[in-house]
Amino acid sequence: MAITDIEKNKTPGDKTEKVGSGGNTPIFEVDDLHLHYLTRFGDKIPAVAGVSFSMKQGEVLGIAGESGCGKSTLVNGCMGLFIPPLNPTSGDVRVAGESIMSRTHADVRKNVLAKKVAMIPQGAFNSLNPTRKIKDIAADMIASHEGNVNRKELYERLRDRFNLIGMDQSILNSYPIEITAGMRQRSVIAISTLLNPKMVIADEPTSALDVTTQKSVIKMIFDLLDKGIFSSMIFITHELPLLRHVAGRIAIMYAGQLVEVGTTDQIVFDPRHPYTKALMGSMLSAEPGQKQRKPVAIEGAPPNLAKPIFGCRFAERCPEARKDCKGKEQEIRIVADRQVRCAYAS
Ligand SMILES: Nc1ncnc2c1ncn2[C@@H]1O[C@H](COP(=O)(O)OP(=O)(O)OP(=O)(O)O)[C@@H](O)[C@H]1O
Numbered sequence: 001m002a003i004t005d006i007e008k009n010k011t012p013g014d015k016t017e018k019v020g021s022g023g024n025t026p027i028f029e030v031d032d033l034h035l036h037y038l039t040r041f042g043d044k045i046p047a048v049a050g051v052s053f054s055m056k057q058g059e060v061l062g063i064a065g066e067s068g069c070g071k072s073t074l075v076n077g078c079m080g081l082f083i084p085p086l087n088p089t090s091g092d093v094r095v096a097g098e099s100i101m102s103r104t105h106a107d108v109r110k111n112v113l114a115k116k117v118a119m120i121p122q123g124a125f126n127s128l129n130p131t132r133k134i135k136d137i138a139a140d141m142i143a144s145h146e147g148n149v150n151r152k153e154l155y156e157r158l159r160d161r162f163n164l165i166g167m168d169q170s171i172l173n174s175y176p177i178e179i180t181a182g183m184r185q186r187s188v189i190a191i192s193t194l195l196n197p198k199m200v201i202a203d204e205p206t207s208a209l210d211v212t213t214q215k216s217v218i219k220m221i222f223d224l225l226d227k228g229i230f231s232s233m234i235f236i237t238h239e240l241p242l243l244r245h246v247a248g249r250i251a252i253m254y255a256g257q258l259v260e261v262g263t264t265d266q267i268v269f270d271p272r273h274p275y276t277k278a279l280m281g282s283m284l285s286a287e288p289g290q291k292q293r294k295p296v297a298i299e300g301a302p303p304n305l306a307k308p309i310f311g312c313r314f315a316e317r318c319p320e321a322r323k324d325c326k327g328k329e330q331e332i333r334i335v336a337d338r339q340v341r342c343a344y345a346s
């Protein structure tokens with residue numbers, strides 16, 4: 001998607017007062033989270049290895065990284081959704097100061113998900129029940145949180161919400177197969193946010209959609225944010241340049257760890273971790289009025305997480321690696337006012 005097009009459609013704030021500047025209260029905290037997949041042979045694959053971050057009210061945090069770096073695993077862990085073979089190893093996740101790690105799956109599903117934090121899972125629009133109309137899919141979701149609901153009242157609520165966000169009400173009476181992928185994704189977002197959660201976690205909400213549809217989905221997400229339906233968001237993508245226009249802060253993930261966390265301008269225009277630099281360099285990122293530069297692929301592949309990794313996880317592919325990087329576990333430290341997991345970044 002052309003950045004200029006997103007800019008045109010961008011609804012929140014202006015350039016100086018970008019969404020994501022945040023308030024003071026942390027509404028979401030992830031504390032040294034470790035998660036693993038348990039294989040049927042009993043091996044543990046540590047897909048998330050020590051992730052920590054916190055979010056303030058009103059903030060939009062982007063998380064970017066190559067495919068397989070653990071973004072979706074992190075999202076499921078953030079929601080306490082431990083569907084086998086995913087398991088928590090250690091660490092904590094707090095929603096408005098309250099830990100969700102000690103709560104049961106059923107409790108989190110009923111009382112946190114959709115009510116406090118809405119999740120838009122990767123590919124959700126392709127997994128809508130084909131035998132239910134959109135309005136009934138919504139009704140089932142509400143009923144799972146609120147018990148028996150008056151269908152007539154509920155349909156009214158749905159019509160009001162669709163009206164508010166400029167969606168055609170006829171969609172409510174359609175089966176998923178009768179509407180376009182873009183309409184399905186917009187319906188998923190409308191339904192997920194129906195209970196007015198404070199926060200949304202969107203896992204690649206525009207992947208697998210064509211460019212025009214991507215724009216309308218992003219516009220819809222930011223319309224909801226602008227209208228105060230929700231106030232904070234984690235936006236996951238593997239397209240770092242896209243975050244430039246939607247996030248106030250960006251976290252870069254590699255092989256199950258955050259390697260750099262900073263403001264959007266820091267990450268996009270002045271990256272300090274060699275992986276962030278490589279990731280930026282590998283993507284199309286022409287700014288308005290600037291000449292398009294040629295993207296340079298990152299050589300090699302991320303490490304196999306099923307095998308033990310010693311030292312820096314990026315060292316194998318890092319153009320700036322030194323002799324001792326492969327033997328030294330990298331700690332997060334502050335470099336140029338942002339967090340960087342590299343002993344030699346400056
Ligand atoms: N069910 C599973 N069993 C075992 N390993 C898994 C399972 N699901 C994911 N993994 C592994 O966990 C790691 C992280 O996967 P994850 O899907 O979280 O990555 P991602 O960053 O979301 O990738 P993408 O951008 O392709 O969506 C990968 O190495 C993957 O192979």
Ligand SMILES: [Mg+2]
Binds near residue numbers: 071072073122203
């Ligand atoms: Mg994913």
